[in-house]
Amino acid sequence: MAFRPAPVDTGIVFVRDRIEIKASFENVSETVFSTNLERNGVKVRTVEHLVAALVGLGITNVFIDVDGPEIPILDGSAMPWVSLLIKAGLSDQTKPQAVVRILKPVVYGEGSAYVMALPGRGYRVSCRLNFNHPAIREEHMELSIEPDAFVRDIAGARTFGFLKDVDALREKGLAMGGSMDNAIVIGDDRVLNEGGLRYKDEFVRHKILDIIGDMGLLACPIEGRLVANESGHRLHIGFLKHLATHQDSWEVGVTPFVEKPIFQAFGQEVAA
């Protein structure tokens, strides 16, 4: 994989076999275990953690060259991408960034599994999950998605799975590369990884990472508050399609011009 700078208004664009695949919900082909894109028969799988890293850092324009069908899972979090992108350096665009501003509540889902968007300043995400399992009980978290908070509180949270599901996947020839190096593995009553958890509520933090990545496929930053309850990739993408067809609920606005490059939020100097 290689990241290349892209002009203003390009968006996040994957390039594979010379086919450009925009990171947009309109190009989502599948949402079973991960969020997968496809255009003209060319696929890029498992884009959500990488898109989350880009959105979390405030990166709106980039080309990502890939030479295979799947984005590497690395350690199961977005932190390796965040470190790489900060090291590469970011530059500020001189044109104000368009945002999708939520004007009135929009809800999508069934029963206790739903995603809701509400008006609000900035971009906030609230997430609740409850697996009713000895190792994952109810967890809830809400935070403003700004670069420093994203890097500190969300980027390092790893994906997770239950050992019984991993065994079932392997019988079907899937998840062969899956191990405790790239996921939290949950047994009957506890986390099996030797080092334990990175945060005591790492599961809900990872769900927020997934939400940020999937909502990044709106292809325009959101201004408003998202509330997700017991949600997953399928529901997130369904929500975006629902939002797109309810145009009375949002408007396209622009953020005030930001004088300083966004990476200065970390207090770090990086060569652009």
Ligand SMILES: [Zn+2]
């Ligand atoms: Zn994930």
